[in-house]
Structure formats: structure tokens, C-alpha cells
Amino acid sequence: xxxxxxxxxxxxxxxxxxxxxxxxxxxxxxxxxxxxxxxxxxxxxxxxxxxxxxxxxxxxxxxxxxxxxxxxxxxxxxxxxxxxxxxxxxxxxxxxxxxxxxxxxxxxxxxxxxxxxxxxxxxxxxxxxxxxxxxxxxxxxxxxxxxxxxxxxxxxxxxxxxxxxxxxxxxxxxxxxxxxxxxxxxxxxxxxxxxxxxxxxxxxxxxxxxxxxxxxxxxxxxxxxxxxxxxxxxxxxxxxxxxxxxxxxxxxxxxxxxxxxxxxxxxxxxxxx
Amino acid sequence: xxxxxxxxxxxxxxxxxxxxxxxxxxxxxxxxxxxxxxxxxxxxxxxxxxxxxxxxxxxxxxxxxxxxxxxxxxxxxxxxxxxxxxxxxxxxxxxxxxxxxxxxxxxxxxxxxxxxxxxxxxxxxxxxxxxxxxxxxxxxxxxxxxxxxxxxxxxxxxxxxxxxxxxxxxxxxxxxxxxxxxxxxxxxxxxxxxxxxxxxxxxxxxxxxxxxxxxxxxxxxxxxxxxxxxxxxxxxxxxxxxxxxxxxxxxxxxxxxxxxxxxxxxxxxxxxxxxxxxxxxxxxxxxxxxxxxxxxxxxxxxxxxxxxxxxxxxxxxxxxxxxxxxxxxxxxxxxxxxxxxxxxxxxxxxxxxxxxxxxxxxxxxxxxxxxxxxxxxxxxxxxxxxxxxxxxxxxxxxxxxxxxxx
Numbered sequence: 001x002x003x004x005x006x007x008x009x010x011x012x013x014x015x016x017x018x019x020x021x022x023x024x025x026x027x028x029x030x031x032x033x034x035x036x037x038x039x040x041x042x043x044x045x046x047x048x049x050x051x052x053x054x055x056x057x058x059x060x061x062x063x064x065x066x067x068x069x070x071x072x073x074x075x076x077x078x079x080x081x082x083x084x085x086x087x088x089x090x091x092x093x094x095x096x097x098x099x100x101x102x103x104x105x106x107x108x109x110x111x112x113x114x115x116x117x118x119x120x121x122x123x124x125x126x127x128x129x130x131x132x133x134x135x136x137x138x139x140x141x142x143x144x145x146x147x148x149x150x151x152x153x154x155x156x157x158x159x160x161x162x163x164x165x166x167x168x169x170x171x172x173x174x175x176x177x178x179x180x181x182x183x184x185x186x187x188x189x190x191x192x193x194x195x196x197x198x199x200x201x202x203x204x205x206x207x208x209x210x211x212x213x214x215x216x217x218x219x220x221x222x223x224x225x226x227x228x229x230x231x232x233x234x235x236x237x238x239x240x241x242x243x244x245x246x247x248x249x250x251x252x253x254x255x256x257x258x259x260x261x262x263x264x265x266x267x268x269x270x271x272x273x
Numbered sequence: 274x275x276x277x278x279x280x281x282x283x284x285x286x287x288x289x290x291x292x293x294x295x296x297x298x299x300x301x302x303x304x305x306x307x308x309x310x311x312x313x314x315x316x317x318x319x320x321x322x323x324x325x326x327x328x329x330x331x332x333x334x335x336x337x338x339x340x341x342x343x344x345x346x347x348x349x350x351x352x353x354x355x356x357x358x359x360x361x362x363x364x365x366x367x368x369x370x371x372x373x374x375x376x377x378x379x380x381x382x383x384x385x386x387x388x389x390x391x392x393x394x395x396x397x398x399x400x401x402x403x404x405x406x407x408x409x410x411x412x413x414x415x416x417x418x419x420x421x422x423x424x425x426x427x428x429x430x431x432x433x434x435x436x437x438x439x440x441x442x443x444x445x446x447x448x449x450x451x452x453x454x455x456x457x458x459x460x461x462x463x464x465x466x467x468x469x470x471x472x473x474x475x476x477x478x479x480x481x482x483x484x485x486x487x488x489x490x491x492x493x494x495x496x497x498x499x500x501x502x503x504x505x506x507x508x509x510x511x512x513x514x515x516x517x518x519x520x521x522x523x524x525x526x527x528x529x530x531x532x533x534x535x536x537x538x539x540x541x542x543x544x545x546x547x548x549x550x551x552x553x554x555x556x557x558x559x560x561x562x563x564x565x566x567x568x569x570x571x572x573x574x575x576x577x578x579x580x581x582x583x584x585x586x587x588x589x590x591x592x593x594x595x596x597x598x599x600x601x602x603x604x605x606x607x608x609x610x611x612x613x614x615x616x617x618x619x620x621x622x623x624x625x626x627x628x629x630x631x632x633x634x635x636x637x638x639x640x641x642x643x644x645x646x647x648x649x650x651x652x653x654x655x656x657x658x659x660x661x662x663x664x665x666x667x668x669x670x671x672x673x674x675x676x677x678x679x
Contacts, residue, residue, distance in 0.1 A: 044525070130639070
């Protein structure tokens with residue numbers, strides 16, 4: 001009787017977990033087949049369910065590729081994302097090197113400032129940046145958006161690289177120094193290769209933050225600087241069409257690729273440490 | 274202090290300097306690109322020079338005015354002059370919209386006064402202005418000019434907290450029908466609390482399952498948690514619209530299997546339900562990841578030990594497992610709550626009218642009503658709440674533990 005109840009409990013537990021996993025993943029998966037809908041609907045047509053080839057089409061993908069606004073937003077997203085990532089990764093990695101070890105004074109305060117962009121509501125940051133950059137005459141420019149995105153992404157770089165550095169053996173630096181290497185050589189030849197999985201993960205995080213960011217762009221970008229999320233925002237609010245699902249599908253594939261890369265890097269990093 | 278350079282990073286002076294030197298560029302960057310903008314916003318919430326700059330001498334004359342009766346003819350004459358000047362300098366629109374926020378209807382009165390004063394060169398000013406618009410025969414407009422004329426002001430914060438200051442200097446609550454913001458703030462806190470609770474109920478079991486799984490299965494399950502984490506927020510919000518809207522996948526399915534009639538389709542989106550469902554989905558990974566990292570350090574043998582000592586599974590869970598998982602519950606809960614109260618995108622897209630949060634009100638005042646002072650003050654209130662929670666988080670757990678799930 002006790003064992004039977006235990007089994008029932010176990011089944012309920014696993015069943016509940018399954019439901020939660022379905023809740024997490026199903027909404028994202030559902031949009032993929034719907035993006036191949038031949039009709040301008042957001043639901044499965046009878047033809048789609050019968051697997052009738054005529055009910056499926058690439059028309060929304062064609063529409064996206066031929067749309068100047070979408071192509072431009074992709075170029076913008078890539079440009080802004082890459083620039084912000086480079087900036088965030090360089091500054092974040094260098095800072096993480098300083099934060100490693102016990103030498104840094106006022107560590108908690110410094111960490112608090114560095115992490116603040118991660119927890120401050122973006123709407124407040126975006127409003128402040130709108131006032132600040134328009135005051136400097138930098139409203140509606142790439143520069144202000146890149147700086148803003150770099151600031152939002154940099155905490156992720158610092159946290160990721162700091163975590164990797166925690167597993168780094170400082171004696172390696174001493175060993176290299178005793179063999180006559182200078183600080184720069186030590187960093188380039190010994191330390192960086194070992195922490196590079198963490199640096200790349202951090203960079204991918206920073207890129208993902210910028211690539212997905214829409215609030216700052218809403219407040220600060222002109223038509224020129226519209227990014228993919230900004231374009232989707234208009235799409236959802238104004239003329240919602242399955243073309244959005246085609247873009248969404250592209251972004252899901254992109255996200256899965258990023259995730260698998262970071263996951264692979266993390267496991268490699270763990271194996272190395 | 275000449276000595277050998279310590280490369281090992283000991284607590285020496287040089288090591289300290291080196292560490293600071295490495296951190297400095299980032300600190301400066303964040304202060305300039307992030308902290309300074311926040312500061313600009315906070316300044317806006319208490320500093321507003323527009324009216325003071327446009328009506329300097331009128332305001333000086335109004336200094337001695339006690340607010341009970343109409344001001345002297347000299348004040349009218351000066352106001353007429355400065356209204357004309359503001360008209361030519363094109364600042365009158367901004368002035369009028371500020372004065373209008375104290376008392377409705379004043380915007381049009383002021384702009385009309387400016388238009389008609391153009392043809393009037395001679396006093397008596399009080400008579401002519403009152404003839405143009407009767408508001409000039411009421412002390413209300415003078416009080417509105419006087420309050421908005423304060424360069425440094427708390428009135429945006431009074432507004433944000435549903436208070437108002439009266440001519441006699443006292444601060445009282447707004448009339449019942451104008452109390453919007455505290456209620457909205459309260460609703461934001463309630464919805465965020467509910468989302469945090471839902472995330473905990475949904476997240477705790479799966480974090481436990483992942484923590485108890487073999488490494489390869491745990492990795493696979495973690496990927497399932499991380500897919501939504503990495504997927505664009507707008508994609509996830511779109512997905513919920515597709516699923517939940519009236520003609521959406523879920524309603525179609527329910528109609529097809531006959532659970533609901535075609536006319537009885539459920540309104541699951543563009544309302545508070547939509548906000549709660551979509552935000553729980555978006556924030557759930559932030560609950561699962563800290564929970565998982567705490568749970569994976571709880572030895573599974575402890576539950577067996579408890580069982581062998583005669584504890585029922587429930588007792589073993591409550592007395593052994595749950596207390597040890599509490600740091601994860603705290604970290605995940607605080608993180609989800611902090612992120613939820615500042616959320617903007619999801620409620621804006623799927624919240625309808627009753628699913629809006631305080632952030633949406635900030636965006637409204639930034640972009641639509643253009644009452645930037647009030648937007649900044651609401652932002653200041655929200656920022657204060659977040660900073661307090663952030664400080665609690667830092668004290669309890671340390672910011673470096675913020676879960677990322679890389």
C-alpha cells in the first residue's frame with residue numbers, strides 16, 4: 001500500500017514536471033509550423049492538419065526576404081549587436097581580471113555598480129538614456145544605441161568571465177613568470193587560452209542581450225536604426241501577419257544555435273578546469 | 274615604495290593598484306553610459322525650469338501673493354508682457370501644458386490669451402485679460418503659474434504618489450477618482466508576487482528533477498529550460514498571442530474537441546491573464562536556474578538517511594530538503610520579483626487595459642502625454658523599490674550569484 005502510494009506520488013510528480021516542460025517549450029515550437037501557413041491565419045488550417053502540400057508554403061519567408069524594412073532591420077541588429085558585443089567583451093573581460101583574486105578594494109560596491117544594468121528596469125534606463133543622449137545631441141544615432149546595449153550586456157560578460165576565472169589556478173601565472181614571461185605574455189599565452197570559453201560565452205550573452213533588446217531602441221532609435229525586435233514590435237502592434245512568425249522561426253533557430261554553443265563551451269570549460 | 278612586482282596578486286599595494294586599473298575602464302564606462310542617464314532622469318523628476326524661465330518677473334511679483342484674492346494690476350501687466358514674449362520665443366506651448374497639469378482647461382486659456390493680446394498695447398490688463406478668458410478672474414490660474422514656476426519641485430513626486438499640494442502649502446491626497454498611481458503600483462506588486470509564486474510552484478519540481486538526474490539527462494533538461502531563456506522575448510510574446518487569442522490555436526482546439534462552443538471562446542489574452550501567463554513563461558527560467566544550482570549541491574543520500582531513520586517522504590522533504598533549498602528559493606524569488614515589477618514589453622503587447630504595469634504608465638507619460646517630469650518621478654519610485662530589493666538580494670546572497678545558466 002505504501003509502495004503503491006509512493007508510485008502514484010512519483011507519477012504525479014513526473015507528470016507535473018512534464019506539463020511544466022511542455023509549458024516552457026511548446027509555445028515556442030508551435031510557431032515554427034505555423035510560419036509555413038499558406039493562409040494569413042495564426043492557426044492550423046484544415047489543410048495543414050491533413051498535410052495537404054498546398055496548405056503549406058514559403059510565402060511569408062519570401063515576403064520577409066523581399067521586404068526592405070526587414071532586411072534593413074537585420075543588418076542593423078547585426079551591426080549594433082556586434083559593436084556592442086566587442087565593446088562589452090573587452091571592457092568586461094579586463095574588469096573581470098581585476099576582480100579576480102582578493103586584491104580589489106570595495107569589491108561589493110564595485111560589483112553592485114557593474115551588475116546594476118542587469119537589474120534596473122529597462123524602461124527606467126531607456127527613459128534616462130533618452131534624456132541624456134538627446135541632451136548630448138546623440139539622440140537617434142547608432143552610437144547611443146551601441147553604448148546603451150554595451151552597458152546592458154556587460155554585466156553578463158563580467159559574471160561569466162569571473163566564474164571561469166574562479167576555476168583558474170593563479171600558480172600558472174607564477175610558473176610562467178618564473179620562466180621569464182612578462183605580464184602581457186602570461187595573459188596572451190597562458191591565461192587567455194584557458195579562460196577563452198568563458199569569454200566567448202560572455203560575448204554570446206552580450207550579443208543575445210543586444211539582439212533581443214527593444215525598449216532602448218523604442219526610445220532612442222529613429223527609422224534608420226530600427227532593429228529586428230523593433231520591427232517585430234511594430235508588426236505585433238500594427239499589422240500582425242504570419243510574416244512575423246517567419247522571423248520568429250528564424251530567431252528561434254538562432255537562439256538554439258547560440259544556446260548549444262554556450263552549452264558546449266561551458267562543458268568544455270568544466271572539462272578543462 | 275620600491276619592491277619586486279608581485280604578480281601573484283597578494284594584498285599588496287601594487288596588486289591593489291593593478292586590480293583597480295583593470296576595473297576602472299568598465300566602471301567609468303558604466304557610470305557614463307548608465308548611471309549618468311539614470312541621474313539625468315532623477316534630476317528631471319525634481320527640476321523643471323520651463324515656467325520659471327518664461328515668467329521670471331511675474332513669478333517674482335507673485336512671491337508676496339498669498340493666494341486668497343486676485344493679484345494686483347501690476348502682476349497682470351507683467352504677466353501680459355511675459356506671455357507675449359513667450360509667444361514670440363515659442364516657449365508658451367510648453368508653459369501652457371505644464372500649467373494645464375495643475376488645473377485642466379488652462380492650456381487653451383493661455384494660448385488664446387496670447388493670441389488676443391497681440392493686438393492689445395495698453396492696459397488695464399486685468400480687465401482685458403479677464404475679457405479674453407474668465408480664468409483670469411479666478412485665483413486658480415495664478416496658483417497654477419506659481420507652483421509650476423518653482424524650479425526645484427516635489428510636485429511630480431506628489432503626483433506619482435496620488436498626493437497634491439494646496440495653495441496653503443499643505444499636502445493632501447488626490448480626490449478619489451484621481452488616485453491612479455498608488456493603485457497601479459499596488460497592482461504591479463501584486464501581479465509580480467503572483468508571478469513569483471507561480472514560477473516557484475512550476476519551477477521547484479523541475480529544478481528538483483534536473484538536480485536528481487544523471488549528468489547527461491540533466492544537461493538535456495537544462496537545455497529545455499534554456500531554450501525559452503535564449504529565445505527572443507518578442508518571439509515568446511508572439512507565441513502566446515498565437516496560442517491564446519480568440520481565433521488562436523488553443524481556442525480552435527477547444528472548439529474542435531467540443532469543450533467550448535464557438536461563441537464561448539475564452540478571452541485569455543489582451544487582459545491580466547495574458548500578462549500573467551506570458552510573464553510567468555518568460556521569467557520561469559530565472560527561478561529554475563538558481564534553484565537548480567542550490568539543489569544540485571544537496572546530497573541525495575540525505576533523503577535516504579532520513580527515510581532509514583523512519584521519516585515519511587513528506588517529513589524528510591519538509592525537515593531535510595526544503596530548508597537546504599531555501600537559498601535557491603530566495604535567490605530565484607527575488608530575481609523573478611525584481612524583473613517582474615519593471616516589466617514593460619510583455620504587458621504592453623498582451624496586457625490589454627487591465628494587465629498594464631507601472632512601467633507601461635512610465636512609457637505612456639514618456640511617449641504619449643509627454644509629462645516627462647511625472648514619468649521621471651514614477652521611474653524614481655520604481656527605481657527606489659528595485660534598489661531596496663537589490664540591496665536585500667546583495668546582503669542575503671551576493672550579486673555574483675545572480676543566476677545565468679550559461
